[in-house]
Amino acid sequence: MTTDRSPKAWYRYPLVWLVIAPPAGTVIAGIITLVLILEHPDPVIQTPHAARPVIHGSTSNSVVPPAE
Secondary structure (H helix, E strand, O other), X not given: OOOOOOOOOHXXXXXXXXXXXXXXXXXXXXXXXXXXXXXXXXXXXXXXXHOOOOOOOOOOOOOOOOOO
């Protein structure tokens, strides 16, 4: 009664796939994210208020109207 104990190929072990799958999935998700970022960039928002700094905690009670 002999048993054949020849070693299996590396891809036949489930633990190998549990080690490989998360990093491979992360690389794929990163590539998808990069493609989406390059194809659909965020628009630049230009408002007249962006040029004026906002000072918090100022002692002045005067209200400055927004630039037109």
